[in-house]
Amino acid sequence: MVTLQGEASDPANQNWLPCANVTITNPLITDSSNLILRLEMGDPKLFVPYWKMMSDKCSVVIEGWKFMSHESDASNVCQYLLPELGDAIKRIHSLVHNAAIQDKHIIVGTGSTQLFHAAWFALSSSDSVRPINIVSAAPFYSLYLDGVKALRSGLYQWAGDAATYDKDEPYIEMVTSQNNPVVRSASQGKLIHDFAYYWPQYTPITHHADHDLMLFTFSKCTGHAGSRIGWAIVKDIEVAKKMVHFIQVSTIGVSKESQIRAAKILGVVCDSYQSLGPKESEHFFDYGKRLLRERWDRMRQVIGQCEVFTVAKPSSAYCNFTKESFETNSAFAWVKCEGGIEDCGTYLKNLGILARPGRLFGVGPEFARISMLSTNDEFDELLTRLLNARREYN
Incomplete structure (x- = not known):
């Protein structure tokens, strides 16, 4: 399957087929026809019910004199990393085995947005x-392009799709999981692996990334998402120091309140898997995987019936x-409009669905990206509108 930062590869090269027609016994009915569904961003509201259930275990009290x-x-x-968060990051990676962290910084x-810029700064030469x-x-994360162009830095510039890059000069390649780098010259290319979605609710953990x-x-x-915490795992100490310098001059550190909250929640996730006592509730990654699988099953049912869109076959x-x-279980649905519909983003917008058009990711306008991480009500409404698209199309 093609997805952004999940298992990204060019959707134009995938086997894009409509899903098999199946009968939906209880078509959704809605009175929210005037509501605009904002599904262009990966706002992970899907997980709110779980964390409400775990609220008593995740609460953090911060005295007024702390973290000044x-x-x-x-x-x-x-120097801006709280030891508690550093320990929690090491623990979560040791649990999931999705990244090698020993002897790294x-x-x-x-x-992670700030870390894109810090990494580009660190790997550039003044x-x-x-x-x-x-x-x-392609399809690449749209903020790579937007981030480079917004700063207009003299250190780095956007050069497009790695698959068509043929210049014999230094470059930095952003590699999204599980995509393989398109290395043109190993001696001149510097790789940054963006593993935002390399977690077991989204994708199988196939290897210990190193x-x-x-x-x-x-x-x-x-x-x-509201805590705004990301982390980089860096092998070279000089690269790490340059990244820290960028963070110093841009924000003079990272919110300690957010760090301590992140440390607490990561610890709760680890505790649930490593506890020797009776299982009190569903583990988080199991919960997320189950909900996303259920959503994808329903999405494919609707896509198979509406006859307007196709989605890529998922990998296993x-x-x-x-x-x-x-x-x-991708966090996003890459949909392709069929039947002569040339602009998928505009077509979806006419249905009251705001999705990100394919051109922002370096692919054609017949593609669009829809978030699968919305609330239950928003997701139900999305399916209703996609199913109703068949009637408009016919």
Whole structure:
């Protein structure tokens, strides 16, 4: 399956087929026809009910005198990283086995977005007469392109799709899981692996990722996007120091209140799996995987009936964490409009569905990306509108 930051590869090269027609016995009925569904962003509201259920275990009390200094640990390469969060990050990766963290440096950032910029800054050369090129295989995360262009930095510039990049000069490639890097010149290419969605509710954990620079985000791990916490796992200490310098000059650190909350919640996730006592509630990754699988089953039923859209077939693999094989449960649906509809984003907008058009990700306008992480009510309404699209189309 094609998805952004999940198992990204070019949708134009996938086997895009309509799903088999199945009967939906209880078609959805809604009185919310005037509501605009904002599904262009990956706002992970799907997980709110779980964390309401776990509220008593995740509460954090912060006294008024705590966390008043900019720094957290002056002895650390990243002096802004709270030791509690550093320990929690090591623990969650040791539990899931999705990233090798031994002998590497953890850099905390204000979401992974700040860490994109910190990494680009760290891997660029201030001595170069030309900005280094940044590429990523389409469909790439749209904020890569937007982030590069917004700053207009003299250190780096956007150079488009990695699959078509053919310049014999240095470059930085953003690699999204589970996409393979499109390496044109191993000696000149520097890779940043964006593993935002490499967690077992979204995709099988097939290997213990071990790369020079890997990015993760709290928002996609547990759903807490509002805390704005991300982290980088960096092998080279000089690269790590340059990333920390970028964070210093841009925000002088990262919110400690957010860090302590993230540490607490990551700890709760780990405790639930590692507890020797009776199972009190469904484990988080199991919960997320089950809900996303249910949503994808329903989505494919509707797509198969509406005759307007197609979606890619999901990939399947053995997961080393769950000890079973399962299909990818992407956080986004990459849909393709059929029957001569040239602009999928506009077509969906006319249905009251705001999705991100394919052109923002380096692919054609016949594609659009829809979030699968909305509330239950929003998702039900989405399915109703997609199903009704058949009537408009016919």
